[in-house]
Amino acid sequence: MADIYKKIDNKEYKNRTLTEMTSTQSDKVQTIIQNFVNFFKNA
Amino acid sequence: MKGVLFSADFAIDENDDPRLLELNTDTVIYSSFTSSINWSNLTDVINNDSNIKEFHLIYKKKIHDREAPLISESIASNCTNIETYSTTEIDIDDPYPASPGDSGSKFILRLAYDESAVFDSVYCKNNVNTLKLFYDNDATSSITEFFHSSSFAEINNISGVVGSDNFLPQFVIKSTEPRKESHKFLSVSGSITDASAIADLATGSTNTSNYIERFYYSPDQITNNKTRSLRSYNIIYGDDLDIIKLGSGSFDAIFNYQTSSNFRELPDSINTLPYKHYYEFTNKFPHSYTVNSHGFLGEELIEKPDGTYISGSVIDSGSDVKSFFYSGSPDSDDMDLVDAWSQEGFATPSGSFLRSASVVQATSASLENNGINQIEVSGSPDFINVGIGTRLMVYSTGSNITKYVVAQDIDPDDHFIVNILSSSLVPITNNYFAMPNNDLDLYAINVEPDDSYFLKVGNLPMNFQVNVHNFK
Numbered sequence: 001m002a003d004i005y006k007k008i009d010n011k012e013y014k015n016r017t018l019t020e021m022t023s024t025q026s027d028k029v030q031t032i033i034q035n036f037v038n039f040f041k042n043a
Numbered sequence: 044m045k046g047v048l049f050s051a052d053f054a055i056d057e058n059d060d061p062r063l064l065e066l067n068t069d070t071v072i073y074s075s076f077t078s079s080i081n082w083s084n085l086t087d088v089i090n091n092d093s094n095i096k097e098f099h100l101i102y103k104k105k106i107h108d109r110e111a112p113l114i115s116e117s118i119a120s121n122c123t124n125i126e127t128y129s130t131t132e133i134d135i136d137d138p139y140p141a142s143p144g145d146s147g148s149k150f151i152l153r154l155a156y157d158e159s160a161v162f163d164s165v166y167c168k169n170n171v172n173t174l175k176l177f178y179d180n181d182a183t184s185s186i187t188e189f190f191h192s193s194s195f196a197e198i199n200n201i202s203g204v205v206g207s208d209n210f211l212p213q214f215v216i217k218s219t220e221p222r223k224e225s226h227k228f229l230s231v232s233g234s235i236t237d238a239s240a241i242a243d244l245a246t247g248s249t250n251t252s253n254y255i256e257r258f259y260y261s262p263d264q265i266t267n268n269k270t271r272s273l274r275s276y277n278i279i280y281g282d283d284l285d286i287i288k289l290g291s292g293s294f295d296a297i298f299n300y301q302t303s304s305n306f307r308e309l310p311d312s313i314n315t316l317p318y319k320h321y322y323e324f325t326n327k328f329p330h331s332y333t334v335n336s337h338g339f340l341g342e343e344l345i346e347k348p349d350g351t352y353i354s355g356s357v358i359d360s361g362s363d364v365k366s367f368f369y370s371g372s373p374d375s376d377d378m379d380l381v382d383a384w385s386q387e388g389f390a391t392p393s394g395s396f397l398r399s400a401s402v403v404q405a406t407s408a409s410l411e412n413n414g415i416n417q418i419e420v421s422g423s424p425d426f427i428n429v430g431i432g433t434r435l436m437v438y439s440t441g442s443n444i445t446k447y448v449v450a451q452d453i454d455p456d457d458h459f460i461v462n463i464l465s466s467s468l469v470p471i472t473n474n475y476f477a478m479p480n481n482d483l484d485l486y487a488i489n490v491e492p493d494d495s496y497f498l499k500v501g502n503l504p505m506n507f508q509v510n511v512h513n514f515k
Contacts, residue, residue: 003479008474010453010455011455012192014074018293020079028085029053029291030288033275035182037279038174039182039513
């Protein structure tokens with residue numbers, strides 16, 4: 001039997017829980033994405 | 044009007060601020076995100092343009108099987124002005140998806156990667172281009188500190204300031220070409236504290252085909268020794284490249300990181316950490332459709348026509364194995380056909396029979412990111428170790444059908460392994476394992492005329508479907 005380092009129930013890792021971003025984080029993420037678009041248009 | 048769905052991944056720095064890691068088309072909306080995706084932001088855009096009468100979706104079934112029906116339902120429920128809904132299904136390996144002609148009366152949403160689109164082939168394909176775009180616009184606080192040196196660009200944004208956690212890496216090396224090689228996580232010796240010396244060690248670890256970036260984490264975002272990152276899904280569309288925000292959230296790594304071995308005490312000035320830690324340090328999701336996800340470990344035993352067994356690591360082309368003609372199943376190496384096939388119930392159909400088959404191809408490939416699925420017979424010590432994309436015949440109690448399902452998608456609450464010799468069901472458990480070694484291989488064989496053979500699971504023979512496409 002091959003050695004095992006770590007084990008997790010297959011379903012548990014497939015269904016990792018999503019956590020809401022804070023509104024501050026969400027705003028910062030969208031600002032970065034919008035900045036990318038602005039830079040992309042000017043590139 | 045054309046639009047493309049993409050994801051954006053972010054690390055969280057020590058100030059809880061996001062730093063962009065990469066952009067991706069061909070992206071999967073993880074199941075945990077599905078319910079939080081706000082498709083109405085897309086349908087609102089469509090409804091606000093009364094000229095749009097047709098919606099067309101370009102997608103890959105193997106990647107977007109969850110997204111496509113959600114989009115279809117949302118359009119049907121919310122866009123009464125849409126008179127025609129159509130789709131183009133793209134092969135998973137096709138980099139140039141066909142697209143219908145654009146017009147003011149259409150909204151064409153592309154989920155599939157397109158090599159001919161600058162957004163995809165420049166910025167999604169090569170992260171350095173994306174990071175460089177921010178670097179060139181003096182927006183370095185939005186991205187990771189990074190270093191890349193090649194004829195394409197010479198950028199050094201590495202400060203040498205690093206995190207202090209002894210059990211997390213300080214840098215990560217990534218290939219500039221997608222999937223060319225796995226990430227390498229690095230740790231600098233604790234005896235080296237000068238930032239410029241640390242920066243020199245980091246930048247000296249790269250070559251022209253990769254780049255190094257600082258490994259970020261926020262102590263506030265770590266729970267039970269699990270790191271966390273951010274993902275955002277958006278659509279970029281139209282001539283003005285407007286953005287539709289679909290959803291975003293944060294999620295943990297698969298495994299908690301270990302706290303028994305201090306990486307700062309490793310012998311060299313800068314050390315590459317073992318791959319077994321991959322899913323502690325990233326929040327990525329193992330994909331079952333990649334080349335190195337099909338097959339079995341070399342210790343698994345394949346049944347020969349005389350009832351004896353041969354190790355998967357030594358079987359070669361020209362060998363004979365026991366196989367099974369399963370009446371009604373597709374005689375095809377096209378995985379789309381195999382995946383589409385099913386039959387009601389689990390009784391082996393009349394006209395099926397045992398016979399032998401010849402191994403026409405035997406291959407091995409490095410186990411990607413050290414991960415496998417172990418399918419264990421419930422209540423027994425018997426199990427097999429297979430790649431996460433390996434197809435096994437299972438019966439679904441929920442839908443009353445038998446079909447081949449990739450190991451990653453086998454759900455013990457719904458699926459039973461089918462013992463086709465006795466038309467009986469075998470209850471199972473399914474775990475994902477990280478393996479400790481970097482040198483493990485996955486072995487796979489292609490047999491003809493039947494495409495299935497038997498792996499030994501304790502005293503139980505398990506029917507097993509080969510994915511021939513993994514050899515290409």
